[in-house]
Amino acid sequence: MSTPQSAYRTVDAEGVRAYVAKLPHLAARLGGNPADWTIREVSDGNLNMVFLAHGPNGGLCLKQALPHVRVDPSWKMPLDRTFFEASYLREVFNYVPDLTTECLHFDPEQFILIVESLAGYTVLRTALMNGTAPEQSAAHVGLFVARSTFHTSLFAYSFEKIMDQRILFARNQTLTRITVDLVLTDPYIPHPRNHWAETELTAIVADIRSNQTMKTRVDELRLKFLSNPQALLHGDLHTGSVMATQSDTRVIDGEFATYGPIGFDIGLFMANLFLSLAAQETIEKTSLQIRMIEKFWISFESEFLKLWMTTSKNPDPSTHYYEEDSSSKNSSANKKKFIQTIFQDALGYCATEIIRRIIGYAHVADFSALKDHNKIADRKKTVLLFAKNLLIHRNSAKSLEDVFEIFFQNIIPFKENNL
């Protein structure tokens, strides 16, 4: 989309000031004199430039795609990902207005997206590392996934509308390629993008790569990711894509948006809570992260079922799935069975997300809170073994209790004598 002749220019803080000043409805949101606005660069993700602008009346967040990966300028990347983030926001904002940010402006030439500023919110991953994460935020993310996926699925609308959306998001191939490679392919083969500092992990990696069942499971998950467009996914729903206060939660960074299996969004978020759990000094069955995983799933499950049971019936009978006779004692039994398949998918994607965050290209910050090298290595071994066993046994894990049991079975007692 960008050519050498295009008008695209990377903006800096002063560029942001000038850019917003020319947009009256956005300048009014900041208020006062543009010269007095505070503009801060807060780029945090791997891909884009992000600025926060504040004035006397309020704040804005401006995001601009770079023609390369922000943290690796040699990795070239088309600019259109911001278009897909804007498209995702415009679609899901209809269903989750209080759980994400509104798209206030999208510039298809500069690939600039402007949303409301989330000043006062903390990145959930940071809050988890600080021990200040609001437990309720996980339930909010569960609502976000339930509403954003249900309303973009064949259960809510005739297939024509869903296919039109799929057509749009099937063009988001650059970022889908990142997911396919970094999450679902590279960690299972020798690849220069993989890395891990802890030599203690190397034997487990070799074991994972040589395990035929593991390879088959990962193939199933990659194939399903690419050929089961159940709903519009966020596509990168880790704890760094969630901003929270004690009472309010917003999901951001939807540039990986793609149609895919609903369990993918669920699995990624679960995985990042498990990674946070593994990075705690002490791990208990009552740890905050355990409670958050439970709240997240229960919230998703009950909201998705509620929407399915109560959304006013579409006049198109082909949209009626898994209905029961009204005389049936359990009129939601078939719908619950379908939701259980989402749970199974989620466990698989949870495992692949954990594995790629430990041995793949993009790791998570959580473990840096543990200072002792041996403890870090032990905990990474724990989650890696957990992920491996979860993947192999996911069909027999029927509930979160089963999943937690697998997790705790893989905890390696911290060897104090190693200190």
Added chain:
Amino acid sequence: MSTPQSAYRTVDAEGVRAYVAKLPHLAARLGGNPADWTIREVSDGNLNMVFLAHGPNGGLCLKQALPHVRVDPSWKMPLDRTFFEASYLREVFNYVPDLTTECLHFDPEQFILIVESLAGYTVLRTALMNGTAPEQSAAHVGLFVARSTFHTSLFAYSFEKIMDQRILFARNQTLTRITVDLVLTDPYIPHPRNHWAETELTAIVADIRSNQTMKTRVDELRLKFLSNPQALLHGDLHTGSVMATQSDTRVIDGEFATYGPIGFDIGLFMANLFLSLAAQETIEKTSLQIRMIEKFWISFESEFLKLWMTTSKNPDPSTHYYEEDSSSKNSSANKKKFIQTIFQDALGYCATEIIRRIIGYAHVADFSALKDHNKIADRKKTVLLFAKNLLIHRNSAKSLEDVFEIFFQNIIPFKENNL
């Protein structure tokens, strides 16, 4: 795509003559003087006008979309279906040049598609009714499905190419709507498009519609049809979409082309062979149709596996699915397991195709060969009960032998005393 201002005009036989005369490379295929060409209208399907043109050098087949269903002018329909048929031919001709017809010309304004004429070929359904169907044609159709689906699947190419194709065919919504409604929705609810002359069937229809397991199975199949784009499907692969001589077989009429589960194409073709079988005066375990179903599936299964095992390895490792260690004794075991899931899907779609051809909108001609009303009713009961039991038991039907057993269990002995 067509507006009152557009240049679109329905052509008649003389219009075909004038149209082809203006296209030098096609006129040369016919040869001689346009005034001497023989032009015949041979419209046979429900949707389009079809003409055969012959001259001293050869023949052409011209197909034009009408702005309505050919057999029901009150049923309005956009013209672009011919575009999708042309697009389908252009894609699959690369892989099955000797099993379909080449797209020689497509006119996006007149929605005219021209392919080589298949003079001397017989519609397979007609040949089956005449008892002259070449057994080998079923094996050819098996090759057609294997090659056209494998090479348009994620097993053959990186997902970007597959997603681009999905984007194109996801626009074929008018004909996909026909499949969703006529094949996968209407027969299971009271709908004015459904009809059957044999009052003996009414009780079975009521039974099918009130059976909760049936309804759930049909929902699964409809959901899978719309959300599992494994490969580019023909989408309407009944025995009227196949033209055959004793040695050669061509699949035609790909206007329903859509990305979907491979089992859909397989199930439709199987279903139409079962319908033909049920319409024979005498039915035996060695009947031609039984042998053709076996040849069809074995041909598909072995060709698909062969392509998967031998196609030169794509350099993109994300396209490598279900591989085994080369040291493994059975290096194709996982691929065979995947193909078995196609078989299970096929049985489901086979059942829904049979049901809709007996009680839905568009019936099949096969039964008209049976003259006795009671026999027709008995045989329709047979296939309807077979389809019902196949749908309910498809997960336990592991092979065609199991399927044939269900079929023969449902044969109703012909009551001679009814004559």
